[in-house]
Amino acid sequence: MAASATQEADCKASEDARLFFDAAKPPPFRIGDVRAAIPAHCWRKTPLRSLSYVARDLLIVAALLVAAASSIDLAWAWAWPLYWAAQGTMFWALFVLGHDCGHGSFSDSAMLNNVVGHLLHSFILVPYHGWRISHRTHHQNHGHIERDESWHPITEKLYRKLETRTKKLRFTLPFPLLAFPVYLWYRSPGKTGSHFLPSSDLFSPKEKSDVIVSTTCWCIMISLLVALACVFGPVPVLMLYGVPYLVFVMWLDLVTYLHHHGHNDLPWYRGEEWSYLRGGLTTVDRDYGWINNIHHDIGTHVIHHLFPQIPHYHLVEATKAARPVLGRYYREPEKSGPLPLHLFGVLLRSLRVDHFVSDVGDVVYYQTDHSLNGTDWAEDAKHK
Numbered sequence: 001m002a003a004s005a006t007q008e009a010d011c012k013a014s015e016d017a018r019l020f021f022d023a024a025k026p027p028p029f030r031i032g033d034v035r036a037a038i039p040a041h042c043w044r045k046t047p048l049r050s051l052s053y054v055a056r057d058l059l060i061v062a063a064l065l066v067a068a069a070s071s072i073d074l075a076w077a078w079a080w081p082l083y084w085a086a087q088g089t090m091f092w093a094l095f096v097l098g099h100d101c102g103h104g105s106f107s108d109s110a111m112l113n114n115v116v117g118h119l120l121h122s123f124i125l126v127p128y129h130g131w132r133i134s135h136r137t138h139h140q141n142h143g144h145i146e147r148d149e150s151w152h153p154i155t156e157k158l159y160r161k162l163e164t165r166t167k168k169l170r171f172t173l174p175f176p177l178l179a180f181p182v183y184l185w186y187r188s189p190g191k192t193g194s195h196f197l198p199s200s201d202l203f204s205p206k207e208k209s210d211v212i213v214s215t216t217c218w219c220i221m222i223s224l225l226v227a228l229a230c231v232f233g234p235v236p237v238l239m240l241y242g243v244p245y246l247v248f249v250m251w252l253d254l255v256t257y258l259h260h261h262g263h264n265d266l267p268w269y270r271g272e273e274w275s276y277l278r279g280g281l282t283t284v285d286r287d288y289g290w291i292n293n294i295h296h297d298i299g300t301h302v303i304h305h306l307f308p309q310i311p312h313y314h315l316v317e318a319t320k321a322a323r324p325v326l327g328r329y330y331r332e333p334e335k336s337g338p339l340p341l342h343l344f345g346v347l348l349r350s351l352r353v354d355h356f357v358s359d360v361g362d363v364v365y366y367q368t369d370h371s372l373n374g375t376d377w378a379e380d381a382k383h384k
Contacts, residue, residue, distance in 0.1 A: 021328050023281070024267035024363045029325050031277045034306060037325045042314035047107040049313065053296065054097055054116060061090045068240055080239065088247020089294060094120045095252060096296045096312070102132035103139075103308040122217040124248055127184065129210035130195030134187075134202050139308055142260075143279025145268050145357060145364070150188070151260045153268055153366060158190050159356035167372060171351045176257065177250040251295070254347065258286050259301045261354050262346040263331060266365070273362035280306040281329045285319070286343060289336035302330060 068083045100106040101117030114128070121128040134149050141147035145155070159167070169175045184195045193200030196215045198208035229237045260266070266282050269275075286299040298304075300315040303322055310318050323330055336342060352373050354366040 023265045027329050034322050034325050037322045038318045042318040045107050045311050050106045057093045084243045084247055087244035091124045091244055091248035092251035093295050096298050105309050105311045118217050122221045127195050127214040127218045129214040142305055143269055143282040144274045145270050151257055153357040154189050155359045156356045157359045177253045180249045180252050259283055261350045267363050268357055271362040285333040287333040287336040288340040289338045
C-alpha cells in the first residue's frame with residue numbers, strides 16, 4: 001500500500017513537472033550540445049547561392065517598379081495598394097539579405113559581405129555598418145535587460161517617468177510599427193547615441209571609419225531620392241518608393257518585435273542569471289506562411305540567434321535537427337495560413353500587456369500597466 005502511494009506521488013510530481021515547465025530555469029544542455037546536433041553542411045556558406053537570392057529579389061523589385069511606373073495614371077489607382085504591399089515586402093526581403101551580410105552568413109568574404117550589404121541596405125535607407133554593429137550587440141546580449149540593444153524591456157522606474165502620451169504611442173498601433181527610423185536616429189528609451197554618428201557610444205574607435213562610410217552611402221541615397229523628386233516630382237517618388245519604404249519599416253518592426261514578445265513565459269535576465277544560451281532561448285520562431293520563402297526564413301529565429309553564422313537557407317533544417325536537444329525550451333510556432341494574419345492578434349495582445357519589467361530581480365517577466373487599457377486587459381493577459 002505504501003509503495004503504491006509512493007508511485008502515485010511520483011507520477012503526480014512527474015505530471016506537475018510537465019505542466020509547470022519553468023522556461024527561466026537553466027537548461028540541462030549546453031550550447032555545444034545544440035551545435036553538435038546541427039549537420040555539418042548547415043554551416044557552409046555558398047556565395048553563388050547567396051547572390052542568387054540577391055538577383056532574384058532585385059529582379060522582382062525592378063519588375064514591380066517598371067510595372068508601376070508605366071501605370072502611374074489614375075486609371076490604375078486600384079492597383080497601387082497591391083504594389084505598395086508587394087514592393088514593401090520585397091524591400092524587407094532585401095533588408096534580410098543585407099542582415100545576413102552583416103552577420104557574415106552571406107559568405108566568408110568580408111569584402112563581398114560589405115559591398116552587397118551596403119548596396120542593399122543603402123537602397124532602403126539603412127546605414128549598413130551602424131546597424132550591423134548595433135545588431136551584433138543585440139545578438140551578443142540577447143535577453144539581457146540592460147545590455148540588449150533592440151526591443152528590450154524598459155524598467156518600471158523608467159516607465160513611470162514617461163509621459164502618458166509617450167506610453168500611449170509606444171503601445172498603440174500603428175506607432176510601434178513605425179519605430180525603426182526613430183531607433184536608427186535615437187536608439188531606444190534609456191539609451192543614447194545614433195547609428196549615423198561615428199562619435200556614438202555604440203561604436204569603438206576602430207569602427208568609426210566604417211560608420212562614416214555607411215552614413216555617406218545613406219546620404220547619397222537620400223540625395224538621389226531628392227534629385228528624382230526634383231526631376232519627376234515628389235508624388236511619383238512617394239508612390240513608387242516612399243510608401244513601400246513605410247511598408248518595409250512595418251514589416252521590420254512587426255517581425256523583430258514578435259521575435260522577442262508574444263509569449264507570457266519569456267524571461268528577461270540580469271547579472272549572473274544571464275548567459276548567452278539562456279538569452280538566446282528567450283527568442284521565438286514564427287510561421288509567416290507564404291512569406292517564409294520571400295523573407296528568407298527570418299521567422300526561424302531561435303537557431304539564428306544562437307548561431308548567426310548559419311546561412312538563412314539552412315536555418316529550417318538546422319532547427320529541425322536541434323529540436324530534440326532544445327526540448328520544451330523551443331516554443332513551437334503557431335501554424336500560419338497563406339498570409340500570417342494571426343500574428344496581428346499576437347501583436348495586439350502583447351502591446352496590451354507587455355509594458356515594463358521590475359527594477360529588481362535577476363529573472364523578471366513583463367508586467368502590465370492596467371491604466372493604459374480598458375477592462376479587457378485581463379482577458380488579453382489570460383490568452384497571451
